[in-house]
Amino acid sequence: MSFFGKQQSTSSKSKAAIAARQVPWVEKYRPESLDDVSSQEHAVSVLRRSLTSSNLPHMLFYGPPGTGKTSTVLALARELYGPELIKSRVLELNASDERGIAIVREKVKNFARIAVSNPSAAAKKQYPCPPYKLIILDEADSMTQDAQSALRRTMETYSRITRFCLICNYVTRIIDPLASRCSKFRFKSLDSESAVTRLNSICEAEGMRCEDGVVNAVLVAADGDLRKAITLLQSAAKLHGTVSPLKSADADQMDIDSSVVTVSSIDEISGRVPPEVIKELVNACVHGTGAGFERLQQAVQDVVLDGWTASQLVVQLHDELVFSDDLTASQKNKIVAAVSETDKHLLDGANEHLSLLDLMSSVSRALVPAL
Template sequence: MSSLNKRQKLNDSNSNNTQPWVEKYRPKSLDDVYSQDHTVSVLKKNLQTSNLPHMLFYGPPGTGKTSTILAMTKELYGPNLINSRILELNASDERGINIVRKKIKNFAKLIISKPSKDDLEKYPCPPYKIIILDEADSMTSDAQSALRRTMEKYSNITRFCLICNYVTRIIDPLASRCTKFRFKSLNNDNAIERLKFISKNENLNVENDEINNDFYKNLLQIANGDLRRSITLLQSASNFSLDGPITSARIDELAGIVPDVVITNLVDKISNKNLNEIIEFTNNNIVKLGYSASAVILQLHDYYIINSNSDTKFKNNVSYLLFDIDSKLTNGSNENIQLITLLLNISQLY
């Protein structure tokens, strides 16, 4: 092997080792996409005819929307044509009308070149380009309106794939021009299977890996079913657990989860209605340790609303307090003040 080939192989290996696992284990084909059987089956049929419509992918984050369209484009064009046939934009960064009028329109009207004979033998190589607009629900209404005409005018040589979390934020005239594909939250079994595959591939030492799935269930619960966030947390935990197994406690710490014992003690202080104890405990065990108010609110919600045996009136009152404080935090209020206010108000309900 020549020195040039050895150097290239080493560079490829280093690049693969330093790559984020989210990208490293992104599906390479539609067969690798988990839990979206209906969407995958429809797209595979479209691949056979190579006649794709404009598409709208929507659903919760981390369910494989971007991965699916990227995997499909690889099967459509192959590695040689994908750079010239695909334009991928994050609409949350490039969301104004000028982007539609310039960047998107200029790419949409480009005449495509003919694929080589080798590419035609291996891939369908349909005679159109694809523009992927990720987070399209962040685009302004004016930009979405301007996009309608571009989609119609250049549909013979350009297809669009809009990706969003909230389909209601896409204007009706734009949504009606697309075939909609709903991406559901991942099935726990499929997600756990994928996480186990990554753990095995990376030679991770995970607690009770062969005994049960509690570790992976906890990981998915923390990430709210978001497989992308789960993989990121797993990679972060692997970097901090070189001297022992990766534990659920390590995942909780990285995710900023407040320990259960702290929440239990906090609830005890609240039920005793001693205002000074509540303030002192909160400052020493939550604020000074850097836990976020949002994390505390979520865990108090689980404690009082989901797991508590309290009466309906009490739960309703606590729900209102949690909603009110969460809204204020979203609008930029001081975390510490709002958290203390919440805890004192809950104590008055006892």
């Protein structure tokens, strides 16, 4: 009897360990409280004061992706209601999936109009449990104009028992009547120091072994998006099968180089183009006029056949040329104009090969006068 009980307990623990390993790191390391949110001191301080008074306004969180907007409001909800009430008091919807007026008339309005029940004495003692619900609309800038107009009226009608939090990347896509009813919180990209600290703590917690420069390479590839940076780290860990360093006497005899995450593997996982490929394209542009056009054409064909995405090439070419100290302001203006036009064409579904060739020709014409 005791043997089977012990066996069942061990099996349960192993299943729990497997389940923990299968959780995406962005969820595993999502901030649990407002104190865990990094680099958003102003927003956290204001929300902390609102939490003290238990009187939240309608809120509008905006800023670049991966800066902690959704994590912050979920942490706020946990501190408001606790683990029991949060399931009945909080409705989270992604407006990019359900963005029409029907979602406002059905799900949002039906949830908003329901009066809240009294919390238990235990929950009331531990958490504020204010007498209103919270509706979180993620990607609210994807909602149609009609849906936003309908939401404005719903916010007014049920403000006594329901508060709204709109989350978006582009605040200009939220209609003014809706934005004026919300307290705005701008989320900025994480500073390098906070991002490095966060990523290093994750590497340490997961026992990852990384060569020097890996964390910085992850941050460059993620371009300020901490969610993307954490996902890249997890992908690298899976690729190399990293584990905690071995401490046994046989550790020195084992080949562990393959389990060390390298900068080159981060570039490969993120899809970044190697610097030498970018430099070859720039050199081809310098010699790409007149008889040298064949070299430029061949260079573009080579990068396309190698499978590099045109959008990533455009971004890295922009950074390579626009931040160069060797070009004049006039040349950079011409290059930026060509890059923006190519980026628009790619978004519209233009042919990648022809778009890149057109961009390289424009860059070549901008570079040649400097020679």
